[in-house]
Amino acid sequence: MPDAAADGSPHPGAATAPGYRPGRTLPLRVEAVRQLKRRRTLVMGGILALLPLVLLLAFAIAGSPDGRDDRVTLMDTATASGVNFAATCLFVSAGFLLVIPVALFCGDTVASEAGWSSLRYLLAAPVPRARLLWSKLAVGLGLSAAAIVLLPVVALAVGTMAYGWGPLEIPTGGVLEPGTAARRLAVVVAYVFASQLVTAGLAFWLSTKTDAPLGAVGGAVGLTIAGNVLDAVTALGDWRDFLPAHWQFAWADVFQPTPEWSGMLQGTALSVTYALVLFALAFRGFARKDVVS
Numbered sequence: 001m002p003d004a005a006a007d008g009s010p011h012p013g014a015a016t017a018p019g020y021r022p023g024r025t026l027p028l029r030v031e032a033v034r035q036l037k038r039r040r041t042l043v044m045g046g047i048l049a050l051l052p053l054v055l056l057l058a059f060a061i062a063g064s065p066d067g068r069d070d071r072v073t074l075m076d077t078a079t080a081s082g083v084n085f086a087a088t089c090l091f092v093s094a095g096f097l098l099v100i101p102v103a104l105f106c107g108d109t110v111a112s113e114a115g116w117s118s119l120r121y122l123l124a125a126p127v128p129r130a131r132l133l134w135s136k137l138a139v140g141l142g143l144s145a146a147a148i149v150l151l152p153v154v155a156l157a158v159g160t161m162a163y164g165w166g167p168l169e170i171p172t173g174g175v176l177e178p179g180t181a182a183r184r185l186a187v188v189v190a191y192v193f194a195s196q197l198v199t200a201g202l203a204f205w206l207s208t209k210t211d212a213p214l215g216a217v218g219g220a221v222g223l224t225i226a227g228n229v230l231d232a233v234t235a236l237g238d239w240r241d242f243l244p245a246h247w248q249f250a251w252a253d254v255f256q257p258t259p260e261w262s263g264m265l266q267g268t269a270l271s272v273t274y275a276l277v278l279f280a281l282a283f284r285g286f287a288r289k290d291v292v293s
Contacts, residue, residue: 031135035143040108044101048147051097052089052155056162074171074252081166083181085159086152087188087255093151094192094248099224101147102196106140107203107216110286114211129287137204137279144200148193152185174257184259188251194268198244199224201278208286244271 035041059079078088110133113119168181176184203220210216227245230236240246247267253260 028135028138031139032142035105035109035139040104041143044104044147045150048097048101048151049154051093051151052085052158055089055092055155056085056158074255077169077171079163080169081163081178082156082158082160083166083168083176083178083185085163086156086185087168089155089159090152090185090188090192091249091252094195095228096225098148098151098192098196099199099221102144102199103203103217103220103224105143105147106137106200107207107220108213109136109140109204110207111210111213111216115213130283133208133283133286137282140204141200144196145193148196149189152189156182156185168255170255170257172256176255176257181255184254188254191251191254191264191268195244195248195271197271197275198227198278201275201282205278205282205285208282208289241266242270244274247271 055078074084074088074091077084079085110119165178167175167177168184169175199220202223203216206216206219207213224245227243228248231240231243231245233240244267247263247270250263250267253263
C-alpha cells in the first residue's frame with residue numbers, strides 16, 4: 001500500500017514522523033516572503049508605481065485633456081483634483097494593465113515550481129497537495145490585491161500633490177465631496193479586484209496544467225483579451241451579459257451623485273462564479289495529476 005493518498009496526504013494508518021501536522025506545512029508567511037523577494041514581483045510593483053508619474057508627465061507636457069465632440073469623459077476631468085486623477089489612472093489601466101499582475105502572480109505560482117523541478121520535492125516534504133495549492137492561491141490573490149491597491153494609492157498621492165485635494169468632478173455634471181469620493185474610490189478598487197478574479201482563476205487553473213509559467217500567464221491574458229473582443233461584438237446581443245468583460249467598467253456608475261449598484265452586483269456575481277468553478281477545476285485536476293517535475 002502506498003504511503004500517501006492522491007492529494008499528497010498520508011493514508012490513515014500510514015507511518016508519519018512524530019509531530020507531523022499537514023496543516024502546518026508550507027506556512028503562508030514563508031510562501032509570501034518567497035514570492036515577495038522574486039524579481040518579477042519587484043519589477044511589477046515598480047511599473048505600477050511609475051504609471052501615475054508617467055501619466056502626470058504626459059499631462060504636464062501635453063496640457064490638460066479637453067473634451068471631444070462636446071462629450072466629457074473621466075479622462076477629461078483627470079487634472080481637476082487628486083481623486084479625479086486616481087480615478088483616471090484606474091480607468092486607463094483596469095482593462096489591460098491590471099490584468100497582467102493578476103495573471104502573473106496567480107499563473108506563475110505553481111508552474112514555476114514545476115519549471116524549476118522543485119514541485120515534486122515540495123510534495124515529498126510532504127506537503128499535501130491541497131495545502132500546497134491553498135498556500136499558492138492565497139499568496140497569489142494577496143499579491144494581486146496589493147497590486148490593484150498600489151496603483152490608485154500612488155495615483156491619489158501623486159494627483160493630490162500635483163492638483164490638490166478637492167472634490168471629484170463628475171463627467172456628467174456635479175461634484176462629490178473629497179471624503180465621499182475617496183470612499184467611492186475604495187469601493188471601486190474592491191470591485192476591480194473582484195472583476196479580475198476570472199483572470200486569476202484562469203491563470204491558476206492553467207498553472208496546474210503546465211510546467212511553463214509563460215504559458216499559464218500568457219494563456220490567461222490571451223483569454224481575457226478574447227473576452228474583451230467578444231464583448232465588442234454587438235451582434236451577440238444579450239449573450240454579452242455572460243461575459244465578465246461586459247461588466248468591467250460598471251464601477252463608473254458609482255461616481256454619480258446617486259450611485260447605481262446593479263451593474264457592479266451582476267459583474268461581481270458573474271466573476272466570483274466563474275472564478276470558483278476555475279479554482280475547483282484546478283484543485284480537482286491537481287489532486288489527480290502525476291507530478292514528475
